[in-house]
Amino acid sequence: MTGQADTRRYPGIGPAARLAFAFLYAPLAVVVAYSFNSGPIVSRWEGFSLVWYREVLERSDVRDAVWVSLRVAVAASAAGTALALLAALGIVAMVRRGSPLAVGFLSTPLLVPEIVTAVGTLSFFVLLDFERGMTTLVLAHTAFCIPFALLPIRARLAELDPAVFEAASDLGASGFRLFRRVTLPLLVPGIVSGALLAFIISLDDYLISAFVAGPTSTTLPIFLFGLIRRGASPLINAVSTLLLLVTVAVLTASYITGKWRKPK
Amino acid sequence: MRVGTRWLASPALGFIAFMVGGPMVVIVWYSLRTRGPGGVGVGDGLTVDAYERLVVTEDFAGNVGFDSTYLEVMWSSILLAAATMLVALAVGFPTAVWISNRPRHLQPLLVLAVTIPFWTSILVRTYAWIVILRETGPLASGFDAVGIDLPRMLNTRGATLVGMVYTFLPFMVLPIYAAAERFDHRIAEAGLDLGATPAVVLRKIVWPSVRPGVVAGCLLVFIPAIGAFLQPELLGGGRSLMIANLIQQQFGASRNWPFGSALAILLLVVVTVVLVVARRAAREARVVLS
Numbered sequence: 324m325t326g327q328a329d330t331r332r333y334p335g336i337g338p339a340a341r342l343a344f345a346f347l348y349a350p351l352a353v354v355v356a357y358s359f360n361s362g363p364i365v366s367r368w369e370g371f372s373l374v375w376y377r378e379v380l381e382r383s384d385v386r387d388a389v390w391v392s393l394r395v396a397v398a399a400s401a402a403g404t405a406l407a408l409l410a411a412l413g414i415v416a417m418v419r420r421g422s423p424l425a426v427g428f429l430s431t432p433l434l435v436p437e438i439v440t441a442v443g444t445l446s447f448f449v450l451l452d453f454e455r456g457m458t459t460l461v462l463a464h465t466a467f468c469i470p471f472a473l474l475p476i477r478a479r480l481a482e483l484d485p486a487v488f489e490a491a492s493d494l495g496a497s498g499f500r501l502f503r504r505v506t507l508p509l510l511v512p513g514i515v516s517g518a519l520l521a522f523i524i525s526l527d528d529y530l531i532s533a534f535v536a537g538p539t540s541t542t543l544p545i546f547l548f549g550l551i552r553r554g555a556s557p558l559i560n561a562v563s564t565l566l567l568l569v570t571v572a573v574l575t576a577s578y579i580t581g582k583w584r585k586p587k
Numbered sequence: 588m589r590v591g592t593r594w595l596a597s598p599a600l601g602f603i604a605f606m607v608g609g610p611m612v613v614i615v616w617y618s619l620r621t622r623g624p625g626g627v628g629v630g631d632g633l634t635v636d637a638y639e640r641l642v643v644t645e646d647f648a649g650n651v652g653f654d655s656t657y658l659e660v661m662w663s664s665i666l667l668a669a670a671t672m673l674v675a676l677a678v679g680f681p682t683a684v685w686i687s688n689r690p691r692h693l694q695p696l697l698v699l700a701v702t703i704p705f706w707t708s709i710l711v712r713t714y715a716w717i718v719i720l721r722e723t724g725p726l727a728s729g730f731d732a733v734g735i736d737l738p739r740m741l742n743t744r745g746a747t748l749v750g751m752v753y754t755f756l757p758f759m760v761l762p763i764y765a766a767a768e769r770f771d772h773r774i775a776e777a778g779l780d781l782g783a784t785p786a787v788v789l790r791k792i793v794w795p796s797v798r799p800g801v802v803a804g805c806l807l808v809f810i811p812a813i814g815a816f817l818q819p820e821l822l823g824g825g826r827s828l829m830i831a832n833l834i835q836q837q838f839g840a841s842r843n844w845p846f847g848s849a850l851a852i853l854l855l856v857v858v859t860v861v862l863v864v865a866r867r868a869a870r871e872a873r874v875v876l877s
Contacts, residue, residue: 333684340685343678343756347704350715350753353725357718366724406599413596425596431607436814436858438831439851442838443610446617446848449628466606469599502591520706527708530816534838544710551714551821555721563711570707578699 351567358560365555375561385562388546391457392526395542398461400521403468404476407521408514410469411476412506426477432467440467441534448535456537463535464525471524472517475577479513512580519577523570611855618848626842637849657833661853664830667744667819668812671751672759675808678752679759680801686760687767698764705757713817716750717741720822742824750818758807766800806865813861814854830854 358376362369379385410429414422432440444463453459491505507514529544536545543566550559618637621630644654686697704712719726720740730737740746770793778788816831823829830850837847 333681336681336685336688339678339681343682343760344700346678346753347701347756350712350719351704351707353718354711354715364723365718366721366728406602409595410599412591413593413599416591416593417596418593421593425600429599429603431603434810434858434862435607435611436811436831436854438814438816438834439614439855440607440610442834442847442851443614444606445838446613446844447610450613450616462606466603469603473599506591523706527706527710529708529710544708547710547714551710551717555714555717559714560718563708563714566708566711571703574699574703574706 354560355564355567357557358564360557360560363557365557365560375557376565378558379561379565384546385543388541388543391460391540392543395457395460395464395532395540396522396525399464399468399525400472400518402461402465403521403525404472404514404518406465407469407472407476407517408510411473411480412502414477415480426473429473430470433470437530441531444531445534454537455535456540459535459537460532460540460542463531464528467528467531468521468525472514472521475516475520476510476513479510479516483509515580516577519573519580523573526569527566614848614851618845618852620845622843622845627844629844634845637843637845640846641849641853657850660828660833661830661857663827664813664815664854665857667748667751667827667829668809668815670748671755671812672805672809674748674752675756675759676801676805679756679804680763683760683763683800683804684767684797686764687770694768698761701757701760701764704753705761709754709817712754713750713821716746716753716822720746720749741822744823744827747819747823747827747829750822751812751815754815754818755808755812758811759804762803762807763797763800766797766803770796802865806862810858810861813858 357365357368359371359373360368361372361374407429410425414425417425440463444459448455448459487509488501488505491501496505527544528542529548532542533545533548536542543562547559547562547566550556550562617629619633619635621632621634621636623629641657642653642655643651644656645651682701686694686701689697718724721727722739722741726740727737775788775792778792779785783791814831815829816835819827819829819832820835831854834847834850834854837843837850841847
């Protein structure tokens with residue numbers, strides 16, 4: 324075949340893709356860079372300094388918001404992952420037609436527009452007379468953590484060799500013992516990766532949290548939104564950079580558990 | 588492979604039914620109620636006022652006439668979502684195809700590189716554009732240094748669009764990549780060897796193979812984009828009131844929960860219609876995503 328007609332090389336695709344990557348990362352780079360600005364105005368560079376990071380550490384309102392967010396994210400991702408794990412095992416045992424229906428139903432938190440979920444959940448809690456606070460935040464977050472945790476757990480379950488379970492049950496394991504000694508250990512990579520994804524999704528949520536949080540349960544995104552409303556400041560850049568760091572760390576951890584689950 | 592009974596799924600199914608089903612039923616119920624005392628919550632009466640308000644207006648003299656204000660907000664949200672989808676497709680398609688043509692061992696890393704912004708807080712990503720587009724930002728001062736005076740960028744519809752494309756681009760790239768990565772280039776080579784021109788190969792062999800990925804990507808961008816809140820709120824200023832912002836206002840400053848509920852139902856109906864219309868497309872998409 325002739326070199327000019329290689330289907331892998333379309334003219335212009337390489338430069339376009341590199342531009343797209345620049346488009347994806349330049350804004351994040353700008354945020355990170357200005358977080359080290361010593362001056363009080365975001366985009367007027369006055370020299371390198373860590374002064375805004377010190378401010379982040381010293382401000383009690385930032386600390387409180389981080390603390391609320393962490394507690395909500397840990398509780399919601401744990402609850403969401405536990406429910407997703409049970410659901411994944413239940414879905415495997417379903418008859419043919421049941422499983423896609425169940426998966427579809429568990430994915431509805433991703434399909435409903437977030438603003439609709441937000442106002443609907445608020446109305447629901449008002450109707451039930453639930454006081455808004457940590458509990459309502461965790462309940463609302465758990466709902467959208469389930470589909471995110473379900474994905475890697477189901478993927479892992481699909482990868483496993485059914486013979487392992489047959490062997491285990493032939494050797495006399497059943498019920499809870501089979502689950503604890505065979506199923507659970509084999510599913511660990513999927514569970515970890517699911518829990519990590521659910522954790523970041525919970526940590527980053529703004530809209531639903533803004534509606535269901537109470538006056539004393541301001542999460543970090545709600546706090547950050549309030550700051551942004553008052554105008555850009557290097558303090559926001561510093562908080563954003565730290566949040567970015569957490570996301571990258573958690574994703575890398577999830578990526579590594581994913582790698583470790585693939586080849587064997 | 589059975590490692591348990593199907594009843595294990597019931598706690599999750601029950602929880603989702605409670606936390607998604609409950610709110611849906613309540614907003615339908617609330618949309619049919621009178622306004623609450625002081626505008627918070629809802630009153631005791633039953634009325635279809637909220638739905639009437641979607642389409643009609645009453646002036647001081649009591650004349651009732653058709654009012655398209657709110658439907659126009661819905662429409663401009665749909666247009667903005669469509670524009671976001673098209674720009675994301677133009678940027679995302681070459682990117683996805685390029686990644687699928689990289690050496691095998693590099694591909695997972697490039698996919699991770701697309702994924703990191705996707706998982707990054709939308710608030711942080713939207714804020715990044717505030718920093719870039721503001722009057723004293725790096726873009727304006729860069730052009731200023733070479734003597735070009737840029738028009739105002741922040742608080743415009745353009746800024747909203749840029750922020751939306753930025754937010755949703757990974758949704759476009761990932762499914763197209765998944766389809767392109769599975770493409771067997773030997774088939775295209777065979778076509779060329781048998782005398783087809785590159786244009787014909789592209790149209791008749793390459794395109795049908797990646798189309799499900801493109802369809803999936805378009806849906807994954809379009810649907811959440813219709814209900815986008817943060818980008819219009821923070822980048823568009825008052826200039827681009829979208830449906831999500833309008834709904835938020837009814838539950839906030841405007842204090843009209845029944846009307847906000849009716850608007851939420853309108854948005855839900857629009858999204859459902861899009862999904863139903865795209866059902867055939869979605870069926871193709873599922874092949875790629877599963």
